[in-house]
Amino acid sequence: MSNTRVLPLLDPDVSEVAKAPEAVAPCCPPLTERPFTSEEAETAARMFKALGDPVRLRLFSAVASHEGGEACVCDISDVGVSQPTVSHHLKKLKEAGLLTSERRGTWVYYRVEPSVLSAMGKLLTISPAAA
Amino acid sequence: MSNTRVLPLLDPDVSEVAKAPEAVAPCCPPLTERPFTSEEAETAARMFKALGDPVRLRLFSAVASHEGGEACVCDISDVGVSQPTVSHHLKKLKEAGLLTSERRGTWVYYRVEPSVLSAMGKLLTISPAAA
DNA sequence: CACCTGCTTCGACAGTCGTCAACATAGACA
DNA sequence: TGTCTATGTTGACGACTGTCGAAGCAGGTG
Numbered sequence: 001m002s003n004t005r006v007l008p009l010l011d012p013d014v015s016e017v018a019k020a021p022e023a024v025a026p027c028c029p030p031l032t033e034r035p036f037t038s039e040e041a042e043t044a045a046r047m048f049k050a051l052g053d054p055v056r057l058r059l060f061s062a063v064a065s066h067e068g069g070e071a072c073v074c075d076i077s078d079v080g081v082s083q084p085t086v087s088h089h090l091k092k093l094k095e096a097g098l099l100t101s102e103r104r105g106t107w108v109y110y111r112v113e114p115s116v117l118s119a120m121g122k123l124l125t126i127s128p129a130a131a
Numbered sequence: 132m133s134n135t136r137v138l139p140l141l142d143p144d145v146s147e148v149a150k151a152p153e154a155v156a157p158c159c160p161p162l163t164e165r166p167f168t169s170e171e172a173e174t175a176a177r178m179f180k181a182l183g184d185p186v187r188l189r190l191f192s193a194v195a196s197h198e199g200g201e202a203c204v205c206d207i208s209d210v211g212v213s214q215p216t217v218s219h220h221l222k223k224l225k226e227a228g229l230l231t232s233e234r235r236g237t238w239v240y241y242r243v244e245p246s247v248l249s250a251m252g253k254l255l256t257i258s259p260a261a262a
Numbered sequence: 263c264a265c266c267t268g269c270t271t272c273g274a275c276a277g278t279c280g281t282c283a284a285c286a287t288a289g290a291c292a
Numbered sequence: 293t294g295t296c297t298a299t300g301t302t303g304a305c306g307a308c309t310g311t312c313g314a315a316g317c318a319g320g321t322g
Contacts, residue, residue, distance in 0.1 A: 052180030
């Protein structure tokens with residue numbers, strides 16, 4: 001289950017994808033545009049929550065900034081916690097749709113899901129109306 | 132203690148503020164620029180964590196999108212949890228430096244700390260080097 | 263085959279978190 | 293003064309989370 005179906009943040013439901021098949025639509029409008037609905041909040045919070053732990057943030061940043069946009073676990077696991085804990089956090093990031101993983105021979109490589117970063121960025125955009 | 136010193140994300144330490152007094156510097160570089168240090172991760176994670184709860188996200192979005200950029204508690208407390216819980220979450224958002232509050236007569240108004248939004252947005256920017 | 267290395271899963275434990283009801287406090291107003 | 297409304301605080305409780313050591317699994321090498 002290296003590359004299980006993830007991205008629950010961008011396409012939380014299959015029906016959503018069917019509506020806009022050509023481009024993965026961002027889950028939610030900018031935070032400043034209008035009050036989030038319960039569903040939007042649920043979806044977006046999952047994303048923020050995944051980045052709400054220092055260790056996960058370091059792991060994510062390490063992968064995101066690594067050359068080629070991907071990194072082997074061995075490249076990034078020096079964050080001060082045990083190796084099982086690293087694995088645990090990487091799994092969480094994967095479940096949140098922020099990372100994907102692929103095994104190549106001995107090593108496992110993690111890669112940032114690129115559309116997620118921009119989707120989160122848009123969330124924090126100052127909406128034109130508010131500006 | 133309505134407007135206690137907050138903003139631990141933007142100026143986590145007084146000494147930091149002393150170094151750059153004219154503008155509140157963003158806490159961290161873009162996530163994609165280089166691996167976060169432990170301190171940077173600690174600071175930024177506090178921010179993400181605060182938004183990592185659906186109820187808090189709805190409250191924050193409600194304040195952020197409200198006219199005038201501020202909202203009375205009574206305007207936004209319809210999020211499906213009890214009033215003490217709303218108060219609890221607003222306190223958390225305040226402690227995270229995302230909101231400020233002010234009492235005006237009978238009501239308490241919450242307002243988004245504007246620099247925080249842009250700081251978080253920059254965090255999620257694709258750094259030029261990675262692009 | 264046996265053995266080693268890289269990574270994940272399992273099981274357990276302490277600590278944190280979200281929630282509520284009950285109580286407390288601050289202003290407005292009579 | 294007393295009372296009413298709007299918020300905040302306290303205390304308790306169940307659920308979730310981060311962490312580790314031990315065990316398991318996958319691939320490479322001999």
